[in-house]
Amino acid sequence: MRIFIAFEGFCESFDISSDQTVQAIKLMIKDYFDIPLSEDKQGRRYLELIYAGAILKDSWILADIGISVSSTIKCVVKEEDKPAFYVYNAVTQEKVPIKGSFYLLATKVSLLKTLVTLKCGFPNSVYCLRTPEGREMYDCNTLNDYQLDIGTTLRLDVWDGWKEFLTGCLLGNKHTVQCFLSDEEPVLKYQKRVALYMAAFFGHLELAAWILKQGVRPNAAVGVHPYREWCQETHHPDVTKCPVHAAAEAGQLIILKAFVNYSVLCLECQNPAGQIPLNMCIKHKHKDCVLYLVTKMWSAVSYPNFSLPMKIYIKLKQWLLRAQSHILTTKWLNQAAVFRTRVGDTVIVDGFTKSNMTSKARIKAAGNRDYKLPNLTDQTPHGKESCPLTVTKGEQKVIKLKLPPWEDANVYRLHQKKNIRKKAAQPRKDESMDQNMCLAKVPLPPISSLRNSHPPFYYSTPNAKLLLNSSSECFSEHNGRTPRDNAIYCLAIASAFKEKPWLQQLGIARTLAKKSVCKPVC
Numbered sequence: 113m114r115i116f117i118a119f120e121g122f123c124e125s126f127d128i129s130s131d132q133t134v135q136a137i138k139l140m141i142k143d144y145f146d147i148p149l150s151e152d153k154q155g156r157r158y159l160e161l162i163y164a165g166a167i168l169k170d171s172w173i174l175a176d177i178g179i180s181v182s183s184t185i186k187c188v189v190k191e192e193d194k195p196a197f198y199v200y201n202a203v204t205q206e207k208v209p210i211k212g213s214f215y216l217l218a219t220k221v222s223l224l225k226t227l228v229t230l231k232c233g234f235p236n237s238v239y240c241l242r243t244p245e246g247r248e249m250y251d252c253n254t255l256n257d258y259q260l261d262i263g264t265t266l267r268l269d270v271w272d273g274w275k276e277f278l279t280g281c282l283l284g285n286k287h288t289v290q291c292f293l294s295d296e297e298p299v300l301k302y303q304k305r306v307a308l309y310m311a312a313f314f315g316h317l318e319l320a321a322w323i324l325k326q327g328v329r330p331n332a333a334v335g336v337h338p339y340r341e342w343c344q345e346t347h348h349p350d351v352t353k354c355p356v357h358a359a360a361e362a363g364q365l366i367i368l369k370a371f372v373n374y375s376v377l378c379l380e381c382q383n384p385a386g387q388i389p390l391n392m393c394i395k396h397k398h399k400d401c402v403l404y405l406v407t408k409m410w411s412a413v414s415y416p417n418f419s420l421p422m423k424i425y426i427k428l429k430q431w432l433l434r435a436q437s438h439i440l441t442t443k444w445l446n447q448a449a450v451f452r453t454r455v456g457d458t459v460i461v462d463g464f465t466k467s468n469m470t471s472k473a474r475i476k477a478a479g480n481r482d483y484k485l486p487n488l489t490d491q492t493p494h495g496k497e498s499c500p501l502t503v504t505k506g507e508q509k510v511i512k513l514k515l516p517p518w519e520d521a522n523v524y525r526l527h528q529k530k531n532i533r534k535k536a537a538q539p540r541k542d543e544s545m546d547q548n549m550c551l552a553k554v555p556l557p558p559i560s561s562l563r564n565s566h567p568p569f570y571y572s573t574p575n576a577k578l579l580l581n582s583s584s585e586c587f588s589e590h591n592g593r594t595p596r597d598n599a600i601y602c603l604a605i606a607s608a609f610k611e612k613p614w615l616q617q618l619g620i621a622r623t624l625a626k627k628s629v630c631k632p633v634c
Contacts, residue, residue: 113127113128113129113130113180113181114126114127114128114181114182115128115174115179115181115182115183115184115185116182116183116184116185117137117141117184117185117187118184118185118186118187119141119145119186119187119188122145123184124144126140126141126144128140128174130173130174130175131173131174131175132173132174133170133171133172133173133174134161134168134169134170134171134172134173134174135170135171137161137174137185138159138161138170141159141187142159147159147189156191156192156194157189157190157191157192158189158190158192159187159188159189159190160187160188160189160190161185161186161187162185162186162187162188163177163179163183163185163186163609164178164609164610164611164612165608165609165610165611166608166609166610167608168185173627175623176620176623176624176627177609177620177623177624178609178612178616178619178620178623193211193213194262194263195209195210195211195212195263196210196211196212196213196214196216196217196262196263197209197210197212197216197224197260197262197263197264197265197266198210198263198264198265198266199228199231199232199241199265199266199267199268200265200266200267200268201232201268202267202268202269202270202275202471203234203268203270203275203278203279203282203471204232204279204282207265208228208231208232208268210224210227210228210231211227212227214262216255217254217255217256217260217262218254218255218256219254219255220251220252220253220254220255221241221249221250221251221252221253221254221255222251222252222348222349224241224255225241225251225348225350226348226350228241228268229350230361232268233282233310233313233314233358233362234268234270234278234310235306235309235310235334235350235351235353236348236350236351237334237335237336237337237340237347237348237351238270238271238274238278238306238337239268239269239270239469240268240269240467240469241266241267241268241269242266242267242268242269243258243260243264243266243267244264244265244266244267246267248462248467248469249266250462251348269469269470269471270469270471271337271468271469272468272469272470272471272472273292273472273473273474274292275471275472275473275474276288276291276292276473276474277289277292277293277303277307278310280292281306281307281310281311281314281316281319282310282314284311284314284316284318284319285319286318286319286322289307289319292474296338298338298457299337299338302334302335302336302337302338304323304326304328305328305332305333305334305335305355306334307319307323308320308323308324308328308330308355309334309353309354309355309358310358311323311355311367312330312355312356312358312359312362312364312367312371313358313359313361313362313364314362314364315359315362315364315366315367317366317367317370320355320367320370321370324370324374329374329375330354330355330356330359330371330374330375330378331354331355331356331371331375331377331378331381332354332355333351333352333353333354334351334353334354334355335351335352336351337460338457338458339457339458339459339460339468340460342459342461349384350384352383352384353383353384354378354381354383355371356368356371356378356381356389357381357383357389357392359371359389360389360390360392360393360396360398360401361392361396363393363396363398363400363401364401365398365400365401365404368389368401368404368405369404372408376408376422376425376426376429377426377429377430377433379405379408379409379422379426380423380426380430389401389405390402390405390406390409393405408422409422409423410422413425598625598628599621599625602621602622602624602625602628603617603618603621605620605621605624606618606620606621606624
Protein backbone atom coordinates (compact mmCIF):
# COMPACT_ATOMS: atom_id res chain seq x y z
CA MET A 113 0.00 0.00 0.00
CA ARG A 114 1.04 3.62 -0.51
CA ILE A 115 1.32 6.14 2.31
CA PHE A 116 2.60 9.71 2.47
CA ILE A 117 5.35 11.01 4.76
CA ALA A 118 5.37 14.74 5.65
CA PHE A 119 8.86 15.91 6.56
CA GLU A 120 10.07 19.53 6.82
CA GLY A 121 7.62 20.93 4.25
CA PHE A 122 7.90 17.96 1.87
CA CYS A 123 5.31 15.25 1.33
CA GLU A 124 6.68 12.10 -0.31
CA SER A 125 4.92 8.83 -1.10
CA PHE A 126 6.23 5.42 0.00
CA ASP A 127 5.10 1.96 -1.10
CA ILE A 128 5.14 -0.37 1.87
CA SER A 129 3.42 -3.54 3.03
CA SER A 130 0.75 -3.49 5.72
CA ASP A 131 2.72 -5.84 8.00
CA GLN A 132 5.80 -3.61 8.20
CA THR A 133 6.83 -2.17 11.57
CA VAL A 134 7.35 1.50 12.37
CA GLN A 135 11.08 0.84 12.80
CA ALA A 136 11.38 -0.37 9.18
CA ILE A 137 9.61 2.77 7.91
CA LYS A 138 11.99 4.96 9.89
CA LEU A 139 14.94 3.30 8.18
CA MET A 140 13.35 3.96 4.76
CA ILE A 141 12.78 7.62 5.63
CA LYS A 142 16.35 7.99 6.93
CA ASP A 143 17.84 6.63 3.70
CA TYR A 144 15.48 8.58 1.42
CA PHE A 145 15.99 12.00 3.01
CA ASP A 146 19.61 11.27 4.05
CA ILE A 147 19.03 12.23 7.69
CA PRO A 148 22.10 11.94 9.96
CA LEU A 149 21.16 10.13 13.18
CA SER A 150 23.56 9.67 16.06
CA GLU A 151 23.71 8.31 19.59
CA ASP A 152 26.59 8.78 22.01
CA LYS A 153 27.19 9.31 25.71
CA GLN A 154 25.98 12.91 25.65
CA GLY A 155 22.78 12.52 23.64
CA ARG A 156 21.03 11.13 20.61
CA ARG A 157 19.33 12.34 17.44
CA TYR A 158 16.38 10.25 16.31
CA LEU A 159 13.21 10.17 14.17
CA GLU A 160 9.69 10.33 15.53
CA LEU A 161 6.56 9.40 13.56
CA ILE A 162 3.20 10.95 14.51
CA TYR A 163 -0.17 9.73 13.24
CA ALA A 164 -3.59 11.01 14.34
CA GLY A 165 -1.99 12.82 17.28
CA ALA A 166 -0.18 9.75 18.66
CA ILE A 167 3.55 8.99 18.66
CA LEU A 168 4.17 5.63 16.98
CA LYS A 169 6.36 3.09 18.75
CA ASP A 170 9.02 1.17 16.83
CA SER A 171 7.49 -2.25 17.53
CA TRP A 172 4.01 -1.39 16.22
CA ILE A 173 2.70 -2.78 12.93
CA LEU A 174 0.86 -0.39 10.62
CA ALA A 175 -2.19 -2.61 10.15
CA ASP A 176 -2.65 -2.99 13.91
CA ILE A 177 -2.99 0.74 14.54
CA GLY A 178 -5.42 1.45 11.71
CA ILE A 179 -3.06 3.04 9.13
CA SER A 180 -4.71 2.48 5.75
CA VAL A 181 -3.93 3.37 2.13
CA SER A 182 -3.15 7.05 1.39
CA SER A 183 -2.67 7.88 5.08
CA THR A 184 -0.33 10.74 5.91
CA ILE A 185 2.26 10.33 8.67
CA LYS A 186 4.20 13.25 10.08
CA CYS A 187 7.94 12.76 10.59
CA VAL A 188 10.11 14.98 12.82
CA VAL A 189 13.75 14.87 13.90
CA LYS A 190 14.32 15.21 17.63
CA GLU A 191 17.44 15.69 19.69
CA GLU A 192 17.65 14.44 23.24
CA ASP A 193 20.39 15.14 25.75
CA LYS A 194 21.20 12.12 27.83
CA PRO A 195 21.52 12.58 31.59
CA ALA A 196 25.00 13.36 32.82
CA PHE A 197 24.53 11.01 35.79
CA TYR A 198 22.05 8.57 37.22
CA VAL A 199 21.49 8.42 40.96
CA TYR A 200 20.12 5.21 42.46
CA ASN A 201 17.96 6.09 45.45
CA ALA A 202 18.36 3.39 48.11
CA VAL A 203 15.09 4.44 49.78
CA THR A 204 12.76 4.41 46.76
CA GLN A 205 14.94 1.98 44.73
CA GLU A 206 14.62 4.19 41.64
CA LYS A 207 17.19 5.65 39.25
CA VAL A 208 16.94 9.43 39.08
CA PRO A 209 18.42 11.09 35.93
CA ILE A 210 20.49 14.23 36.51
CA LYS A 211 20.67 16.51 33.46
CA GLY A 212 23.86 18.37 32.70
CA SER A 213 26.66 18.85 30.22
CA PHE A 214 30.18 17.52 30.09
CA TYR A 215 31.35 20.51 32.14
CA LEU A 216 29.49 19.18 35.17
CA LEU A 217 32.47 16.90 35.81
CA ALA A 218 34.61 19.92 36.68
CA THR A 219 32.20 21.13 39.39
CA LYS A 220 32.13 20.15 43.04
CA VAL A 221 30.06 17.40 44.57
CA SER A 222 28.09 20.02 46.50
CA LEU A 223 26.55 21.31 43.24
CA LEU A 224 25.56 17.78 42.23
CA LYS A 225 23.88 17.26 45.63
CA THR A 226 21.90 20.47 45.09
CA LEU A 227 20.56 19.04 41.80
CA VAL A 228 19.79 15.71 43.47
CA THR A 229 17.85 17.46 46.25
CA LEU A 230 15.64 19.22 43.70
CA LYS A 231 14.89 15.83 42.14
CA CYS A 232 14.31 13.58 45.14
CA GLY A 233 13.22 16.08 47.83
CA PHE A 234 15.71 14.90 50.48
CA PRO A 235 17.59 17.58 52.47
CA ASN A 236 21.32 17.62 51.75
CA SER A 237 22.28 16.60 55.27
CA VAL A 238 20.21 13.39 55.15
CA TYR A 239 22.13 11.51 52.46
CA CYS A 240 25.53 11.02 50.87
CA LEU A 241 26.56 10.01 47.35
CA ARG A 242 28.80 7.06 46.56
CA THR A 243 30.67 5.97 43.45
CA PRO A 244 29.92 2.60 41.81
CA GLU A 245 32.94 1.25 43.75
CA GLY A 246 31.38 2.33 47.06
CA ARG A 247 33.59 5.36 47.81
CA GLU A 248 31.84 8.18 49.65
CA MET A 249 31.89 11.50 47.79
CA TYR A 250 32.61 14.61 49.88
CA ASP A 251 31.21 18.06 49.09
CA CYS A 252 34.59 19.80 48.89
CA ASN A 253 35.92 17.54 46.10
CA THR A 254 35.21 17.77 42.37
CA LEU A 255 33.63 15.00 40.34
CA ASN A 256 36.85 14.56 38.36
CA ASP A 257 38.61 13.59 41.59
CA TYR A 258 36.58 10.37 41.59
CA GLN A 259 37.33 9.62 37.89
CA LEU A 260 33.67 9.54 36.88
CA ASP A 261 32.41 9.35 33.29
CA ILE A 262 29.25 10.71 31.70
CA GLY A 263 26.36 8.33 32.30
CA THR A 264 27.75 6.84 35.54
CA THR A 265 25.22 5.57 38.08
CA LEU A 266 25.87 6.87 41.59
CA ARG A 267 24.27 5.59 44.77
CA LEU A 268 22.33 7.67 47.29
CA ASP A 269 22.64 6.35 50.84
CA VAL A 270 20.88 7.69 53.93
CA TRP A 271 21.53 7.42 57.65
CA ASP A 272 21.34 3.91 59.09
CA GLY A 273 17.91 3.20 60.54
CA TRP A 274 16.28 6.08 58.63
CA LYS A 275 14.98 4.13 55.66
CA GLU A 276 11.52 3.48 57.09
CA PHE A 277 11.28 7.01 58.49
CA LEU A 278 12.07 8.62 55.13
CA THR A 279 9.64 6.29 53.37
CA GLY A 280 6.90 7.54 55.67
CA CYS A 281 7.88 11.14 54.87
CA LEU A 282 7.75 10.42 51.14
CA LEU A 283 4.25 8.94 51.39
CA GLY A 284 3.03 11.50 53.93
CA ASN A 285 2.13 8.73 56.39
CA LYS A 286 2.01 10.41 59.79
CA HIS A 287 1.76 7.16 61.76
CA THR A 288 4.83 5.66 60.07
CA VAL A 289 6.82 8.81 60.83
CA GLN A 290 5.74 8.67 64.47
CA CYS A 291 6.72 5.02 64.82
CA PHE A 292 10.26 5.49 63.52
CA LEU A 293 11.26 8.67 65.35
CA SER A 294 14.48 8.44 67.32
CA ASP A 295 14.67 8.12 71.11
CA GLU A 296 17.58 10.60 71.32
CA GLU A 297 16.34 14.14 71.91
CA PRO A 298 18.77 15.96 69.54
CA VAL A 299 18.17 13.43 66.75
CA LEU A 300 14.42 13.62 67.35
CA LYS A 301 14.39 17.39 66.84
CA TYR A 302 16.45 17.04 63.69
CA GLN A 303 14.11 14.34 62.32
CA LYS A 304 11.09 16.59 62.83
CA ARG A 305 12.76 19.38 60.83
CA VAL A 306 13.56 16.88 58.07
CA ALA A 307 9.98 15.58 58.07
CA LEU A 308 8.59 19.12 57.78
CA TYR A 309 10.98 19.87 54.90
CA MET A 310 9.89 16.75 52.97
CA ALA A 311 6.21 17.32 53.77
CA ALA A 312 6.55 20.83 52.31
CA PHE A 313 8.32 19.53 49.20
CA PHE A 314 5.78 16.79 48.44
CA GLY A 315 2.70 18.68 49.63
CA HIS A 316 1.62 16.44 52.54
CA LEU A 317 -0.61 18.83 54.47
CA GLU A 318 -1.63 16.42 57.26
CA LEU A 319 1.97 15.55 58.11
CA ALA A 320 3.02 19.20 57.96
CA ALA A 321 0.17 20.26 60.26
CA TRP A 322 1.14 17.64 62.83
CA ILE A 323 4.80 18.71 62.85
CA LEU A 324 3.84 22.38 63.16
CA LYS A 325 1.87 21.46 66.30
CA GLN A 326 5.08 19.92 67.68
CA GLY A 327 6.66 23.38 67.66
CA VAL A 328 8.84 23.11 64.55
CA ARG A 329 9.00 26.45 62.75
CA PRO A 330 8.73 26.51 58.92
CA ASN A 331 11.28 29.34 58.72
CA ALA A 332 13.89 27.43 60.77
CA ALA A 333 16.84 25.85 58.97
CA VAL A 334 16.90 22.07 58.68
CA GLY A 335 20.53 22.01 59.78
CA VAL A 336 22.72 18.93 60.05
CA HIS A 337 22.59 15.68 61.96
CA PRO A 338 23.72 16.11 65.60
CA TYR A 339 26.56 13.67 64.92
CA ARG A 340 27.96 16.09 62.32
CA GLU A 341 27.79 19.38 64.24
CA TRP A 342 31.56 19.47 64.71
CA CYS A 343 32.13 19.60 60.93
CA GLN A 344 30.82 23.13 60.39
CA GLU A 345 33.55 24.14 57.93
CA THR A 346 32.58 21.37 55.49
CA HIS A 347 28.80 21.80 55.71
CA HIS A 348 26.85 22.16 52.49
CA PRO A 349 25.44 25.69 52.06
CA ASP A 350 21.94 24.30 51.58
CA VAL A 351 21.77 23.02 55.17
CA THR A 352 20.47 26.51 56.04
CA LYS A 353 17.45 26.06 53.77
CA CYS A 354 14.06 26.01 55.49
CA PRO A 355 10.86 24.06 54.83
CA VAL A 356 9.26 27.19 53.36
CA HIS A 357 12.00 27.23 50.70
CA ALA A 358 11.20 23.62 49.80
CA ALA A 359 7.52 24.50 49.38
CA ALA A 360 8.44 27.47 47.17
CA GLU A 361 10.75 25.38 44.96
CA ALA A 362 8.14 22.65 44.52
CA GLY A 363 5.25 25.10 44.01
CA GLN A 364 3.13 23.70 46.88
CA LEU A 365 0.56 26.49 47.25
CA ILE A 366 -1.46 24.90 50.08
CA ILE A 367 1.67 24.31 52.14
CA LEU A 368 2.80 27.89 51.55
CA LYS A 369 -0.53 29.19 52.81
CA ALA A 370 -0.27 27.03 55.92
CA PHE A 371 3.26 28.26 56.62
CA VAL A 372 2.39 31.93 56.14
CA ASN A 373 -0.66 31.58 58.39
CA TYR A 374 1.59 29.98 61.00
CA SER A 375 4.19 32.78 60.82
CA VAL A 376 4.35 35.79 58.51
CA LEU A 377 8.13 35.74 58.90
CA CYS A 378 8.12 33.05 56.18
CA LEU A 379 7.54 35.82 53.61
CA GLU A 380 11.00 37.32 54.28
CA CYS A 381 12.88 34.10 55.04
CA GLN A 382 16.05 34.01 52.89
CA ASN A 383 17.78 30.95 51.46
CA PRO A 384 21.60 30.60 51.23
CA ALA A 385 21.57 32.66 48.00
CA GLY A 386 19.64 35.50 49.69
CA GLN A 387 16.36 34.79 47.91
CA ILE A 388 12.97 34.97 49.59
CA PRO A 389 10.14 32.53 48.70
CA LEU A 390 8.68 35.00 46.20
CA ASN A 391 11.95 35.13 44.22
CA MET A 392 12.18 31.34 44.26
CA CYS A 393 8.63 30.94 42.95
CA ILE A 394 9.36 33.41 40.15
CA LYS A 395 12.53 31.50 39.27
CA HIS A 396 10.71 28.16 39.07
CA LYS A 397 7.67 29.72 37.31
CA HIS A 398 4.98 28.82 39.85
CA LYS A 399 2.35 31.37 38.88
CA ASP A 400 -0.25 30.60 41.56
CA CYS A 401 2.32 30.80 44.34
CA VAL A 402 3.65 34.10 42.97
CA LEU A 403 0.18 35.67 42.97
CA TYR A 404 -0.49 34.53 46.53
CA LEU A 405 2.86 35.76 47.92
CA VAL A 406 2.58 39.12 46.16
CA THR A 407 -0.90 39.61 47.61
CA LYS A 408 0.33 38.76 51.09
CA MET A 409 3.47 40.90 50.99
CA TRP A 410 1.59 44.01 49.83
CA SER A 411 -1.24 43.64 52.33
CA ALA A 412 -1.65 45.43 55.68
CA VAL A 413 -1.95 44.27 59.29
CA SER A 414 -4.86 46.02 60.98
CA TYR A 415 -5.13 46.96 64.66
CA PRO A 416 -8.00 48.74 66.48
CA ASN A 417 -6.47 52.21 66.08
CA PHE A 418 -3.96 51.86 63.24
CA SER A 419 -2.65 49.56 60.53
CA LEU A 420 0.84 48.64 59.36
CA PRO A 421 2.12 47.50 55.96
CA MET A 422 3.17 43.86 56.00
CA LYS A 423 6.86 44.63 55.35
CA ILE A 424 7.09 47.02 58.31
CA TYR A 425 5.21 44.57 60.52
CA ILE A 426 7.69 41.81 59.61
CA LYS A 427 10.68 44.06 60.36
CA LEU A 428 9.24 44.94 63.77
CA LYS A 429 8.64 41.29 64.58
CA GLN A 430 12.18 40.36 63.51
CA TRP A 431 13.56 43.13 65.71
CA LEU A 432 11.59 41.83 68.71
CA LEU A 433 12.85 38.28 68.16
CA ARG A 434 16.46 39.48 67.94
CA ALA A 435 15.99 41.44 71.19
CA GLN A 436 14.62 38.37 72.93
CA SER A 437 17.50 36.21 71.76
CA HIS A 438 19.99 38.90 72.86
CA ILE A 439 18.51 38.91 76.37
CA LEU A 440 18.90 35.15 76.60
CA THR A 441 22.50 35.15 75.39
CA THR A 442 23.61 37.94 77.75
CA LYS A 443 22.94 35.64 80.68
CA TRP A 444 25.78 33.42 79.55
CA LEU A 445 28.11 36.06 78.05
CA ASN A 446 31.39 34.22 77.47
CA GLN A 447 29.77 30.82 77.91
CA ALA A 448 27.86 30.97 74.65
CA ALA A 449 28.39 27.52 73.19
CA VAL A 450 29.44 27.22 69.55
CA PHE A 451 28.48 23.53 69.43
CA ARG A 452 25.43 21.91 70.89
CA THR A 453 27.16 18.56 71.36
CA ARG A 454 28.16 17.46 74.84
CA VAL A 455 30.73 15.13 76.34
CA GLY A 456 29.79 11.56 75.53
CA ASP A 457 27.81 12.35 72.36
CA THR A 458 28.60 10.55 69.12
CA VAL A 459 30.71 12.57 66.65
CA ILE A 460 31.32 11.68 62.99
CA VAL A 461 34.14 13.36 61.05
CA ASP A 462 34.61 12.77 57.32
CA GLY A 463 37.56 10.52 56.58
CA PHE A 464 38.28 9.65 60.21
CA THR A 465 35.28 7.77 61.53
CA LYS A 466 33.25 4.95 60.06
CA SER A 467 30.34 6.25 58.03
CA ASN A 468 26.85 5.65 59.38
CA MET A 469 25.25 6.31 55.98
CA THR A 470 24.76 2.88 54.45
CA SER A 471 20.94 2.81 54.20
CA LYS A 472 20.57 -0.06 56.64
CA ALA A 473 17.10 -0.84 57.89
CA ARG A 474 16.17 0.02 61.47
CA ILE A 475 16.51 -3.52 62.82
CA LYS A 476 19.85 -4.14 61.08
CA ALA A 477 21.23 -0.77 62.11
CA ALA A 478 20.31 -1.39 65.74
CA GLY A 479 22.48 -4.49 65.91
CA ASN A 480 22.06 -6.06 69.33
CA ARG A 481 19.75 -3.32 70.58
CA ASP A 482 16.66 -4.76 72.23
CA TYR A 483 13.28 -3.41 71.22
CA LYS A 484 10.24 -3.55 73.44
CA LEU A 485 7.43 -5.74 72.28
CA PRO A 486 4.10 -4.00 71.77
CA ASN A 487 1.58 -4.07 74.58
CA LEU A 488 -1.46 -5.97 73.46
CA THR A 489 -3.43 -5.74 76.69
CA ASP A 490 -5.75 -3.06 75.29
CA GLN A 491 -6.83 -5.39 72.49
CA THR A 492 -8.35 -7.95 74.87
CA PRO A 493 -12.17 -7.92 75.03
CA HIS A 494 -13.48 -6.41 78.25
CA GLY A 495 -15.17 -8.54 80.82
CA LYS A 496 -13.50 -11.81 79.76
CA GLU A 497 -10.50 -13.60 81.14
CA SER A 498 -7.40 -13.93 79.04
CA CYS A 499 -4.53 -16.36 79.09
CA PRO A 500 -1.13 -14.72 79.69
CA LEU A 501 1.81 -15.62 77.52
CA THR A 502 5.34 -14.90 78.80
CA VAL A 503 8.21 -14.10 76.45
CA THR A 504 11.79 -14.21 77.75
CA LYS A 505 15.07 -13.42 76.02
CA GLY A 506 18.29 -13.78 77.97
CA GLU A 507 18.22 -11.55 81.03
CA GLN A 508 15.52 -9.22 79.70
CA LYS A 509 12.40 -8.38 81.63
CA VAL A 510 9.47 -10.76 81.37
CA ILE A 511 6.69 -9.28 79.23
CA LYS A 512 3.19 -10.65 79.58
CA LEU A 513 1.09 -10.66 76.45
CA LYS A 514 -2.64 -11.20 76.67
CA LEU A 515 -4.35 -13.08 73.87
CA PRO A 516 -8.07 -13.42 73.10
CA PRO A 517 -9.82 -16.24 75.04
CA TRP A 518 -10.31 -19.63 73.40
CA GLU A 519 -14.10 -19.20 73.20
CA ASP A 520 -13.76 -16.32 70.69
CA ALA A 521 -11.47 -18.22 68.34
CA ASN A 522 -14.18 -18.70 65.72
CA VAL A 523 -15.12 -15.02 65.87
CA TYR A 524 -11.47 -14.11 65.52
CA ARG A 525 -11.17 -16.32 62.40
CA LEU A 526 -14.23 -14.62 60.85
CA HIS A 527 -12.67 -11.20 61.39
CA GLN A 528 -9.42 -12.42 59.87
CA LYS A 529 -11.23 -13.72 56.78
CA LYS A 530 -13.05 -10.40 56.34
CA ASN A 531 -9.77 -8.49 56.58
CA ILE A 532 -8.13 -10.81 54.03
CA ARG A 533 -11.02 -10.28 51.60
CA LYS A 534 -10.79 -6.50 51.99
CA LYS A 535 -7.03 -6.57 51.36
CA ALA A 536 -7.47 -8.82 48.33
CA ALA A 537 -10.08 -6.45 46.88
CA GLN A 538 -7.69 -3.51 47.18
CA PRO A 539 -4.81 -3.67 44.65
CA ARG A 540 -1.34 -2.88 45.85
CA LYS A 541 0.00 0.60 45.08
CA ASP A 542 3.12 -0.47 43.19
CA GLU A 543 1.40 -3.22 41.19
CA SER A 544 -1.63 -1.14 40.17
CA MET A 545 0.24 2.04 39.21
CA ASP A 546 0.17 1.34 35.47
CA GLN A 547 -3.45 0.19 35.67
CA ASN A 548 -4.51 3.39 37.44
CA MET A 549 -2.76 5.49 34.79
CA CYS A 550 -4.66 3.65 32.09
CA LEU A 551 -7.96 3.93 33.97
CA ALA A 552 -7.49 7.70 34.14
CA LYS A 553 -7.51 7.76 30.34
CA VAL A 554 -10.07 5.04 29.62
CA PRO A 555 -13.18 4.79 31.86
CA LEU A 556 -14.40 1.20 32.14
CA PRO A 557 -17.44 -0.26 33.91
CA PRO A 558 -16.67 -1.58 37.41
CA ILE A 559 -16.23 -5.28 38.00
CA SER A 560 -19.59 -6.81 38.78
CA SER A 561 -19.97 -8.32 42.24
CA LEU A 562 -22.96 -10.48 41.16
CA ARG A 563 -22.10 -14.13 40.82
CA ASN A 564 -25.03 -14.97 38.53
CA SER A 565 -24.64 -12.06 36.14
CA HIS A 566 -23.77 -14.34 33.19
CA PRO A 567 -26.29 -16.43 31.26
CA PRO A 568 -27.02 -19.93 32.60
CA PHE A 569 -25.15 -21.60 29.75
CA TYR A 570 -21.98 -19.67 30.51
CA TYR A 571 -20.96 -22.09 33.27
CA SER A 572 -23.23 -24.88 32.13
CA THR A 573 -20.59 -27.60 32.48
CA PRO A 574 -17.59 -27.98 34.76
CA ASN A 575 -15.37 -28.47 31.70
CA ALA A 576 -16.29 -25.03 30.33
CA LYS A 577 -15.47 -23.36 33.62
CA LEU A 578 -12.18 -25.24 33.86
CA LEU A 579 -11.27 -24.28 30.28
CA LEU A 580 -12.01 -20.61 30.97
CA ASN A 581 -9.87 -20.54 34.12
CA SER A 582 -6.97 -22.38 32.48
CA SER A 583 -6.97 -20.07 29.44
CA SER A 584 -6.99 -17.00 31.70
CA GLU A 585 -4.05 -18.37 33.72
CA CYS A 586 -2.16 -19.23 30.53
CA PHE A 587 -2.65 -15.71 29.17
CA SER A 588 -1.51 -14.13 32.43
CA GLU A 589 1.55 -16.37 32.56
CA HIS A 590 2.76 -15.42 29.06
CA ASN A 591 1.61 -11.80 28.93
CA GLY A 592 2.15 -10.70 32.50
CA ARG A 593 -1.34 -9.11 32.66
CA THR A 594 -4.83 -10.39 33.30
CA PRO A 595 -7.34 -10.22 30.42
CA ARG A 596 -9.00 -7.17 32.00
CA ASP A 597 -5.65 -5.43 32.55
CA ASN A 598 -4.73 -6.18 28.95
CA ALA A 599 -7.99 -4.61 27.74
CA ILE A 600 -7.28 -1.49 29.79
CA TYR A 601 -3.75 -1.34 28.38
CA CYS A 602 -4.93 -1.65 24.76
CA LEU A 603 -7.66 0.97 25.24
CA ALA A 604 -5.13 3.36 26.77
CA ILE A 605 -2.86 3.00 23.74
CA ALA A 606 -5.75 3.47 21.34
CA SER A 607 -6.91 6.60 23.18
CA ALA A 608 -3.62 8.30 22.19
CA PHE A 609 -4.98 8.61 18.63
CA LYS A 610 -7.00 11.69 19.56
CA GLU A 611 -7.78 12.71 15.99
CA LYS A 612 -9.66 9.46 15.29
CA PRO A 613 -13.32 8.88 16.25
CA TRP A 614 -14.07 6.75 19.27
CA LEU A 615 -15.26 3.76 17.26
CA GLN A 616 -12.01 3.69 15.30
CA GLN A 617 -10.05 3.89 18.56
CA LEU A 618 -12.07 0.93 19.80
CA GLY A 619 -11.21 -1.00 16.63
CA ILE A 620 -7.49 -0.33 17.15
CA ALA A 621 -7.78 -1.54 20.74
CA ARG A 622 -9.50 -4.76 19.62
CA THR A 623 -6.78 -5.42 17.04
CA LEU A 624 -4.02 -4.87 19.59
CA ALA A 625 -5.77 -7.15 22.10
CA LYS A 626 -6.13 -9.86 19.46
CA LYS A 627 -2.47 -9.62 18.56
CA SER A 628 -1.44 -9.83 22.21
CA VAL A 629 -3.47 -13.05 22.56
CA CYS A 630 -2.10 -14.65 19.38
CA LYS A 631 1.58 -13.87 19.97
CA PRO A 632 2.09 -16.14 23.03
CA VAL A 633 0.38 -19.04 21.21
CA CYS A 634 2.58 -18.62 18.15
